[in-house]
Amino acid sequence: METLHTVLGPLSFGQGGWGDDLLKGALLTLQLALCSMIVGLLLGLLLAGAKLSSSxxxxxxxxxxxxxxRGVPEFLILLIVFFGSDRLLNWAATSLGLEAGYEVPKFLAAVIGLSIIFAxxxxEIFRGAYLAVPTGQIEAGAAIGLTARQVFFRIRFPQLWRFAxxxxxxxxxxxLKDTSLAAVIALNELLRVAKLGGETETNPLLFFTAAGVIYLLMTSISDVGRASLEARARRGVAGA
Structure with missing residues (x-):
């Protein structure tokens, strides 16, 4: 028991332990992933509409x-956004006659970078889901007098989400896992906290293993949620 306590001691909570910091890092990871997903979904919908346009x-x-x-490393995109956003903000400030020296918050830069990637x-997922809706149902809706707007919101849009x-x-x-890329811009998400803890306590294996367990827990819960949403969306569908 004494040996086990010695090994797990750095992961304890309270003063002298890193348990609180790891949980804060995990919470920041979830917040970063959630914000990136929301912005990315909105941008992805707009992009899908543009790709489906006849224009x-x-x-x-x-x-x-x-x-x-899709052809550029995600790590590189995050770096371009982080350093480029600072330069763009200061260029805009200078153009307006203001003093330069502004910095984009690291969390905001990470959200923008991940959202760009996510979108x-x-x-492509939205575009494929849109095209997956049977054309016969669209034609049937038009045949009974529904407008194009009604066909979209009553027939295509609900099924689009089911396919997506x-x-x-x-x-x-x-x-959720790509949030670890934000460690490169010194954002204290889970992986960076684990790295700092491992270096401070000279036990990187313990901290990286702990981070891996937390990532696994988050992805496992997410997978259960995804399966539940998918089952709910398929209710009433023949063969579901």
Whole structure:
């Protein structure tokens, strides 16, 4: 028991322990992932609408955006956003005759970077879900006199979410783990706290293992939630 206490001591709560810091890091990780998901979903919907548009002026930029984001390392995108947002903000301030020296908050920069990444993949999920709705149902809605707006909100949109939930659930898992990339900009999310704790206590294996367990717990709970949402969305569907 004495040996076990010696090994797990640094992970204890209260003064001298890192348990509180790890939980705070996990909470920040969840907040970062949730904010990135909300912004990314909204941007992804707009991009999907643009890619489905008949206008080249909308479709081509949206296609170029998704091609660029999916072809560039996510780590690099986060660095570009972090350093580029500072320069853009100071350039705007200088243009308005204000003093430079502003810094974009690290959390905001991380949300923007992850949202940009999330949106590119969410766009393809929404686009595929939109096209997955049977055309016969759309034609039937128009045949009984529904307007295009009514067809969209009563027939296509509810089913779009049903088709999109599995892909979005998997994408949430990816974003939840990708929050660890924010450690590079010194944001105290879970992985950075584990790194700092491991270096301070000269026991990195213990802290990284603890972080891995917390990540596993969060993703496991998320997977249960995804399965529940998917089952709820498929209620009343034949063969579900």
């Amino acid at each position: 080249h002026l909308l479709r081509w930029p949206a296609s170029a955006y998704t091609l660029f984001i 590119a993949y969410a766009c 939930i599995p892909g979005l659930g998997n994408l949430w898992m990816v974003v």
